[in-house]
Amino acid sequence: MIAMSEQIPEWLVGGLASPVAILGGGVSGKAVRDLIEGYGGSSILYDEKDRPGTAGRFDRDAARRSDLVAFSPGFYPEHPWLSIARSENCRALSELDLGAALWRGPIISVTGTNGKTTLTSFLNEAFRHVGIESYAVGNIGKPLCQLLSRDCNRGSIAVCEVSSFQAETARRFRSDHVLWTNFGEDHLDRHGSMQKYFRSKYSLVANARSDSLFIDRSVFEFGAKIGLDFPEDCVVRFEDGIESLGLRGTVFETVPELNAYLMARSLWRALKIAESDLVDAARSFKKGPHRIEKVCEARGLCFWDDSKATNFHAVMGGLNRFESEVVWIGGGKSKGANLKSFVSELASKIKVALLIGETRFELKRLIESEGRRAYACDSMDEAISLACEMSAPGDNVVLSPGFASFDMFENYVQRGLAFRKAIDCTANEKSI
Numbered sequence: 001m002i003a004m005s006e007q008i009p010e011w012l013v014g015g016l017a018s019p020v021a022i023l024g025g026g027v028s029g030k031a032v033r034d035l036i037e038g039y040g041g042s043s044i045l046y047d048e049k050d051r052p053g054t055a056g057r058f059d060r061d062a063a064r065r066s067d068l069v070a071f072s073p074g075f076y077p078e079h080p081w082l083s084i085a086r087s088e089n090c091r092a093l094s095e096l097d098l099g100a101a102l103w104r105g106p107i108i109s110v111t112g113t114n115g116k117t118t119l120t121s122f123l124n125e126a127f128r129h130v131g132i133e134s135y136a137v138g139n140i141g142k143p144l145c146q147l148l149s150r151d152c153n154r155g156s157i158a159v160c161e162v163s164s165f166q167a168e169t170a171r172r173f174r175s176d177h178v179l180w181t182n183f184g185e186d187h188l189d190r191h192g193s194m195q196k197y198f199r200s201k202y203s204l205v206a207n208a209r210s211d212s213l214f215i216d217r218s219v220f221e222f223g224a225k226i227g228l229d230f231p232e233d234c235v236v237r238f239e240d241g242i243e244s245l246g247l248r249g250t251v252f253e254t255v256p257e258l259n260a261y262l263m264a265r266s267l268w269r270a271l272k273i274a275e276s277d278l279v280d281a282a283r284s285f286k287k288g289p290h291r292i293e294k295v296c297e298a299r300g301l302c303f304w305d306d307s308k309a310t311n312f313h314a315v316m317g318g319l320n321r322f323e324s325e326v327v328w329i330g331g332g333k334s335k336g337a338n339l340k341s342f343v344s345e346l347a348s349k350i351k352v353a354l355l356i357g358e359t360r361f362e363l364k365r366l367i368e369s370e371g372r373r374a375y376a377c378d379s380m381d382e383a384i385s386l387a388c389e390m391s392a393p394g395d396n397v398v399l400s401p402g403f404a405s406f407d408m409f410e411n412y413v414q415r416g417l418a419f420r421k422a423i424d425c426t427a428n429e430k431s432i
Helices: 010-015 027-038 060-064 080-087 095-102 116-129 144-148 164-169 194-206 217-225 257-270 275-284 312-319 339-349 360-369 380-390 412-426
Strands: 020-023 043-046 068-071 091-094 107-111 134-138 157-161 177-180 213-215 293-298 301-305 326-330 350-355 373-376 396-399
Touching: 010 068, 010 095, 020 027, 020 080, 027 043, 027 068, 027 095, 027 144, 060 080, 068 080, 068 095, 080 091, 091 095, 095 144, 095 164, 107 116, 107 194, 116 134, 116 157, 116 257, 116 275, 134 144, 144 157, 164 194, 177 194, 177 257, 194 217, 213 217, 213 257, 257 275, 293 412, 301 412, 312 326, 312 339, 326 339, 326 380, 339 350, 339 360, 350 360, 350 380, 360 373, 380 412, 396 412
Parallel strands: 020 043, 020 068, 068 091, 107 157, 107 177, 134 157, 177 213, 301 396, 326 350, 326 396, 350 373
Antiparallel strands: 293 301
């Protein structure tokens, strides 16, 4: 149990007097439950999917039993359950807000359309490389509340990956440094417009404890477009050659990973830490799987797994590293983005498109209208089989879907594993 002598906000002490209602029985919800129990409090989990161990739906009677309501990122601000909580005068706050209210050390927020996880992981490893205690938390897969529920140094650095879902409901979350990797079209099915999507992330800047901000040019330009002006010196620039960085042989020698390194480098310089230490950390850093990763060479073809590319911005960032047209495997569950505009940009990068998921027929029509060959496939196995038949020696076969995976798979990891399994079965894979 967490020592109650530890200083905690009075509102939390009061909230623990009755069962805390937790909305969402996934990873974030369970992290809140463990934290509450660590303080000696009790909680009730509510989940729309009726997961095991949850109490079903949250209603007015449930709200009246709780003073404090904590919710997961999946709950958008106008969600009916949150409306009920507010109407019954409950204190409603997100998992991220709850964790931030209890964290004592510096918080570095990392947000953006793409590259968040790579940058968060790299910064965490770089800090540890120079002996500075830090933790990678947030949307990277470990909620801040999960870390707090365990034995940890709450005065260390929290490098927190923050999604737009988390940012738009954060009210108590205060960053000491904000790194905004880039901005492109994504999550319009949730936010409704690019401006709302942008403003959800901008809340991290507006609520920050300092003006330590590092942004990509795409962020600067969209902000100016909607009347949110950033200081010019916040934009991360790089005009020297790659050789000057000493990154040859590391994952950061090519885009899009190079952009993540430059963002980390800007923060590193602001903190006045030797840049040579950052280069040393880069030499030992490994990307997570399913991020533009070369899987194998088989039948004269190179197969690349970029299943993590769940939006158009990520697809184009990944394909830009190839000098020749690729055999592209894409498609999935739409997130409301502009398909026609995406295909218009994509067409010059692909030799042929092998399409999966619920968007495959619409993508096929649009790609063919651009004069490129496209085939709708009912499975990953079929896509790989066609790739082997239609490719020429030296071609790159790239899974970079551009869409969510939930129409066919549980997540992008399962999609990437299905890609690898299909290669193994169909292409007579041999290890690199």
